[in-house]
Amino acid sequence: MALTNKKPLPTIGVDKYTFFPLTEDTAEGATYGEAYSLKGTVEISPTDSGGSDVFDADNGAYETSSYIEKLGHEITNADIPPEVDAMWRGLERKNGLVTVGNDTKTVYFAVAWRILKSDGTYRYVRYLKGSYSFASNVGGKTKPSSGSIERQTAKATYTAIQRDFDNMYYEYIDETELPEGLTKEEFEENWFTDMNYYPAGKLGTLSVNSSAGTSGNTVITVTPSPQEGNKLVYKTDESTAPTVSYDEVLSDWTEFTSGDEITATTGHKITVAEVTAENKAVKSGSADIVSGE
Secondary structure (H helix, E strand, O other): OOOOOOOOEEEEEEEEEEEEEEEEEOOOOOEEEEEEEEEEEEEEOOOOOOEEEEEEEEEEEEEEEEEEEEEEEEEEOOOOOOHHHHHHOOEEEOOOOEEEOOOOOOOEEEEEEEEEEOOOOOOEEEEEEEEEEEEEOOOOOOOOOOOOOOOOOOOEEEEEEEOOOOOOEEEEEEEEEEOOOOOOHHHHHHOOOOOOOOOOOOOOOOEEEEEEEEEEEEEEEOOOOOOOOEEEEEEEEOOOOOOOOOOOOOOOOOOEEOOEEOOOOOOOOOEEEEEOOOOOEEEEEEEOOOEOO
């Protein structure tokens, strides 16, 4: 994919903090329980850190290696409700009462949220496995006798670890980078309900027209025009229009330009696809061939 030098934009907000209990994590895959959306997110501060080690040899720096550690985040929320605190820390909760003792256990969760950018678009983030180690929801400050009140918040710390299934920590994507044909609404519906969801595009539609050209040839016109960096390719068949899937590599199809005259037989079928520079299909359309006599 060609790189585009887009203007970086600051972030101005965060919401839709959603976590999922991890029910299984093996070499065969990871499964998650039902999503829980926590309202009232004030701030999410990453705890990630890292650095580089230098190996010296031949009287100088010979090799470097990078490392990352302490992946995760601290969430500041309007409050951490007791039911959430109990879930996060594996605590007993009976008749609304949360009991904290020595018998705590580590419970793993995945978590997703979105970050608002200054142009109104979002960045979507998800951590695939981690645990909550602390929730500061039992402290407080006195209400002042006069003047405005101070709205007090609660915090919790999430520490990420690699998922056993694929050794991954986290993933993120910008709304502006969603695959072709995938709407923001459809993406969000899946992103915040299915932790195993992988965004994939949908094949767009081309309008393809075949008109008689010179003897034994047809003129193929296609709308809309390909996006910058893309191109048109085609394939014919005697009876059935060739089918195409999104992202399918069509390196064996024939490249052409809309309005070109090609050799083809009346009554045969043609499928035209718009492909990327890597020959991956993003749009397609078909037509019955009409050739000149």
